Amino acid sequence: MRVHIRPPQPSDADAYTTAVLRSAEHIGPWNPVDPNGLPELLRRQGPSLRSFLIIDNEDGGIVGKVNVANIVRARFRNGALGYDSYVPYEGTGRMTEGMRLVVDRCFTEYPEGLGLHRLEINVQPENDRSIAMAKRLGFRHEGFSPRMLFINDAWRDHERFALTAEEWPGFATPSGR
Numbered sequence: 001m002r003v004h005i006r007p008p009q010p011s012d013a014d015a016y017t018t019a020v021l022r023s024a025e026h027i028g029p030w031n032p033v034d035p036n037g038l039p040e041l042l043r044r045q046g047p048s049l050r051s052f053l054i055i056d057n058e059d060g061g062i063v064g065k066v067n068v069a070n071i072v073r074a075r076f077r078n079g080a081l082g083y084d085s086y087v088p089y090e091g092t093g094r095m096t097e098g099m100r101l102v103v104d105r106c107f108t109e110y111p112e113g114l115g116l117h118r119l120e121i122n123v124q125p126e127n128d129r130s131i132a133m134a135k136r137l138g139f140r141h142e143g144f145s146p147r148m149l150f151i152n153d154a155w156r157d158h159e160r161f162a163l164t165a166e167e168w169p170g171f172a173t174p175s176g177r
């Protein structure tokens with residue numbers, strides 16, 4: 001493993017700003033670019049949103065950020081993954097390693113993990129790299145959601161991918177969870 005994951009903290013703000021600014025060009029077409037957004041993200045953490053930073057084990061730099069958003073519990077136990085990877089780690093496979101750790105954490109029993117049963121990834125149809133990520137992680141293509149999210153001043157269509165705990169290696173018996 002070249003990375004580990006942990007929740008963001010206030011002291012990450014400067015490194016986060018630098019990482020997002022360096023990566024604006026590849027994030028911008030697909031996700032909002034908000035270099036000063038960490039304090040607001042920290043304020044929003046709660047039952048329906050949990051964020052993780054993917055950290056490089058060697059130099060401690062921020063490889064990427066993953067939001068587990070729209071968390072609903074009760075009979076659904078569902079969350080939606082949103083993510084960005086940052087230069088200079090982008091395209092080195094570290095983001096995929098970190099995403100695997102996040103998925104693992106999501107499916108791990110509460111309180112060590114989030115205790116979720118289903119995860120979604122919603123991707124704009126032209127976002128080949130993110131679609132490749134969803135497939136690499138084993139997410140199934142479930143369908144097409146027209147005008148799903150408001151991004152870059154328009155309601156954007158999304159392809160919907162999903163994964164349940166039963167499909168994730170090591171989590172074969174989720175019925176009792």
Ligand SMILES: CC(C)(COP(=O)(O)OP(=O)(O)OC[C@H]1O[C@@H](n2cnc3c(N)ncnc32)[C@H](O)[C@@H]1OP(=O)(O)O)[C@@H](O)C(=O)NCCC(=O)NCCS
Binds near residue numbers: 031083085123129
């Ligand atoms: C989508 C996104 C997160 C993917 O991140 P990434 O940094 O490319 O992720 P990884 O580096 O883990 O991807 C693996 C790629 O690195 C390559 N790679 C290089 N070295 C590697 C290694 N040692 N091990 C594994 N893969 C390696 C793989 O071949 C793969 O490339 P491929 O997709 O062309 O096959 C990133 O492109 C991004 O931030 N996009 C903008 C925001 C965005 O679209 N977010 C998602 C919205 S739904």
